[in-house]
Amino acid sequence: MEASRMTSDPPPQQRGFDNGETPRKKRGVPEGLWIQCESCKSTVYRKQVEQNLYLCPDCSHHFIVPGRVRIQQLLDEDSFEEWFDNLTSKDPLGFVDSKPYKDRLVAEQKKTGLKDACIAGRGYMRGRPLVFALTDSSFIMGSMGSVVGEMLTRSVEEATRLKLPLVIVSGSGGGARMHEGILSLMQMGKVSAALGRYQSAGGLFISVLTNPTMGGVAASFASLGDITLAEPKALVGFAGPRVVRATCKIALPAGFQTSEFLLEHGFVDRIVPRPELRTEISRLIDYCGV
Amino acid sequence: MKPQYVLPFERPIVELEEQLSKLESQPGPTPTTLESIRNMRVEIAKLKRDVFENLNPWETVQVARHQDRPQARDYIELICDEFIELHGDRAFGDDRAINAGFAKIDDCKVLFIGQHKGRNLKERNECLYGCAHPEGYRKALLKMQLAAKFNLPIVCLIDTPGAYPGIGAEERGQAYAIAVNLREMSQLPVPIVCIVIGEGGSGGALGLGIGDYVGILQFAYYSVISPEGCAGIMWKSVEFASKAAHALKFTGPDLLKFGVVDEVIPEPLGAAHRDHRAMASTLKATIVRNLRSLETLSAESLLERRYQKFRRIGEFEETLVSGAS
Numbered sequence: 001m002e003a004s005r006m007t008s009d010p011p012p013q014q015r016g017f018d019n020g021e022t023p024r025k026k027r028g029v030p031e032g033l034w035i036q037c038e039s040c041k042s043t044v045y046r047k048q049v050e051q052n053l054y055l056c057p058d059c060s061h062h063f064i065v066p067g068r069v070r071i072q073q074l075l076d077e078d079s080f081e082e083w084f085d086n087l088t089s090k091d092p093l094g095f096v097d098s099k100p101y102k103d104r105l106v107a108e109q110k111k112t113g114l115k116d117a118c119i120a121g122r123g124y125m126r127g128r129p130l131v132f133a134l135t136d137s138s139f140i141m142g143s144m145g146s147v148v149g150e151m152l153t154r155s156v157e158e159a160t161r162l163k164l165p166l167v168i169v170s171g172s173g174g175g176a177r178m179h180e181g182i183l184s185l186m187q188m189g190k191v192s193a194a195l196g197r198y199q200s201a202g203g204l205f206i207s208v209l210t211n212p213t214m215g216g217v218a219a220s221f222a223s224l225g226d227i228t229l230a231e232p233k234a235l236v237g238f239a240g241p242r243v244v245r246a247t248c249k250i251a252l253p254a255g256f257q258t259s260e261f262l263l264e265h266g267f268v269d270r271i272v273p274r275p276e277l278r279t280e281i282s283r284l285i286d287y288c289g290v
Numbered sequence: 291m292k293p294q295y296v297l298p299f300e301r302p303i304v305e306l307e308e309q310l311s312k313l314e315s316q317p318g319p320t321p322t323t324l325e326s327i328r329n330m331r332v333e334i335a336k337l338k339r340d341v342f343e344n345l346n347p348w349e350t351v352q353v354a355r356h357q358d359r360p361q362a363r364d365y366i367e368l369i370c371d372e373f374i375e376l377h378g379d380r381a382f383g384d385d386r387a388i389n390a391g392f393a394k395i396d397d398c399k400v401l402f403i404g405q406h407k408g409r410n411l412k413e414r415n416e417c418l419y420g421c422a423h424p425e426g427y428r429k430a431l432l433k434m435q436l437a438a439k440f441n442l443p444i445v446c447l448i449d450t451p452g453a454y455p456g457i458g459a460e461e462r463g464q465a466y467a468i469a470v471n472l473r474e475m476s477q478l479p480v481p482i483v484c485i486v487i488g489e490g491g492s493g494g495a496l497g498l499g500i501g502d503y504v505g506i507l508q509f510a511y512y513s514v515i516s517p518e519g520c521a522g523i524m525w526k527s528v529e530f531a532s533k534a535a536h537a538l539k540f541t542g543p544d545l546l547k548f549g550v551v552d553e554v555i556p557e558p559l560g561a562a563h564r565d566h567r568a569m570a571s572t573l574k575a576t577i578v579r580n581l582r583s584l585e586t587l588s589a590e591s592l593l594e595r596r597y598q599k600f601r602r603i604g605e606f607e608e609t610l611v612s613g614a615s
Contacts, residue, residue, distance in 0.1 A: 087608055089606055092605040093539045150604050176493075176515075177514075178524065180605075181514050182550050186604070188493065189476070190604070192476065193476035193477075219466075220472055222465075236465075237464075238459070240455075244455050244456060265461050265463065
C-alpha cells in the first residue's frame with residue numbers, strides 16, 4: 001500500500017507542470033529532428049510523424065495535433081472559413097502566478113500563432129457542410145476561458161441558425177481556465193445551454209475527444225455529443241489522475257481515464273483511430289440525414 | 291448560540307463573550323454590573339462588525355467552511371414547513387451528499403435540493419463532506435424533471451468543496467453527469483432559485499447552479515477551483531492557498547461585479563454560524579421573494595431570461611474585423 005501513496009509522485013517542482021517556464025515535453029511534437037515516441041519509446045524522425053497524421057510510424061501512438069493541422073486533416077482542402085478570430089482574452093482578475101496572465105497570453109499567442117485556445121468556423125467534410133470547432137491543447141493547455149466559451153457558444157448558435165451539423169474536437173488538459181476564475185466556470189454553463197437549444201432544435205453534435213480532455217471541458221460540451229467519438233488512448237476525465245490518487249490513496253487501475261476506459265464504462269460511442277476519423281464522421285452525418 | 295469551533299480571528303470576540311456570560315450569570319447584579327454588561331454588549335457588537343466587515347478572501351473561505359455553519363439540512367428544518375425526501379437516481383444508488391424532496395416554504399410548494407456536507411462524523415462519512423458522485427447529480431436532475439412535469443419551482447442550496455474526485459466517480463461518469471445537468475437545467479420550464487450557502491466548489495457546484503436567480507451568502511465563495519487546488523498548480527504548494535484565494539476573486543462583491551450572482555445575501559452579525567435562525571429567516575425571505583417574482587413569468591420568457599443570464603457572462607475584447615457571418 002505504502003508505495004501507492006502520494007510519495008510515488010515526484011516532488012512538485014520536478015513535475016514539469018504548467019508554470020510557463022518548464023519545457024512541455026508532453027504536449028505536441030517537440031522541436032528537433034528526431035523525437036522519442038512517448039508510447040513505444042522508439043526514436044522516430046519528426047517529419048515522418050508529421051506526414052503520418054502525427055502518428056508514431058512504429059506503434060501508431062497518437063501525438064497531439066496542432067489545431068491548424070487538425071483542420072487540414074479533417075476538412076476538405078481550403079474549405080474552412082474561420083470565424084470569431086477577432087476575440088481576444090482580457091485579464092478580468094488581474095491574475096498573476098509565475099507571470100502575469102496578460103504576459104502569459106502574449107507569450108502563448110507568440111508560441112502558437114493562435115489568439116486563444118479555440119479555432120472555430122465552417123467548412124466541408126467530404127463535401128458535407130458543417131460547423132467545426134476545436135480546442136488546441138498547445139494554448140494554456142487548451143483551457144476554456146471567456147474567449148473559448150464565447151467562440152464555442154457563437155459556433156453552436158450559428159450551427160443552430162444555419163441548421164448545420166456541429167463537430168467539436170476537444171483537446172483541453174486544462175479544463176476551465178483558472179486564470180479567469182469564476183468566469184471560466186460559467187462558460188461551461190453557457191456553452192451547454194447553447195448546445196441544449198441546438199439539440200432541441202434537431203441539430204447533430206458530434207463530439208470528438210482527443211488527448212487530453214479534462215475537468216470543466218469534459219464536464220460540459222465535450223460530454224454532450226449526440227454521438228461521442230474518442231481517439232485511442234486519449235486521457236479523458238473529470239478530476240486529474242493525481243487528485244484522484246490523492247483522494248483514494250490506492251493505485252489507479254490500469255488504463256484509468258483513457259478512451260478505452262470510457263468506452264468500457266459506456267461514455268463513448270466509438271474509439272476511432274485518427275486515419276479513419278474523417279470517414280467515420282462523414283458517415284455518421286449521413287446516417288443522421290442532416 | 292455558543293460556537294464550538296473558533297477561528298483564529300474570532301478569538302477576541304469569543305473571549306469577550308465569555309466575560310459577558312460570566313458577568314450575566316452573577317446573581318443579583320448591581321447597577322455597575324448592569325452598566326458594564328451593557329457596555330460589553332455594545333463592544334462585542336462593534337468588534338464583530340469590525341472583524342467580519344474586513345474579512346479577506348482566505349478568511350471568508352474559513353467562515354464558509356466553519357464547522358458550525360448551518361447546512362442544507364439545517365435550513366430544511368428551519369425554513370420548510372414540510373419536507374418529503376425523495377431518494378435515488380434509479381441507476382446506481384442514493385447519494386447522501388445531495389438531498390432532494392418536495393417541501394413547503396410558506397405557501398409555496400417547491401422541489402428543494404440541498405448539498406449537505408454533514409454536521410457530525412456519521413453524517414460526514416455518509417455525505418463525504420458534500421462531495422457528490424454522478425448518482426447525486428443524476429438524482430438531482432431526475433427530481434428536477436419531476437418538478438418540471440408537475441410545474442413546481444426548484445430551490446437549490448449549493449454547498450460543496452467540489453464533485454467527488456474518485457475512481458468510482460470517474461467510472462460512473464462524473465464529467466458526463468455534470469455536463470448533462472448544465473444542459474438540462476438550462477431548459478427546465480419552471481423557476482429555479484440557486485443559492486450558494488457555503489462553498490461553491492467548481493463543477494460540483496455548477497452542476498446544481500443553472501438558475502433564474504443565483505444568490506450567494508455574504509461569507510460564502512464560488513470558484514472555478516479550490517484555493518488549495520489553485521495554489522498547488524500555480525505555486526506548487528497548498529501553503530499558498532491564501533494567495534490563491536485573493537487571486538481568484540471569488541467572494542460576493544467580485545461575483546456580483548462579474549454578473550455571476552444576482553445578489554449577495556447578508557449574514558447575521560458575526561456570520562451565519564452564530565445565529566442559524568436569523569440566517570434561515572433571511573434565506574427564507576430571499577427564496578420566497580424570488581419565487582413570487584419568477585412565478586409571474588411565462589415558461590418561454592423564463593427560459594429566454596435564463597439563457598441570456600448565462601449567455602452574457604464572460605469578459606473579452608472584440609475588434610471590428612471578423613470572419614463571422
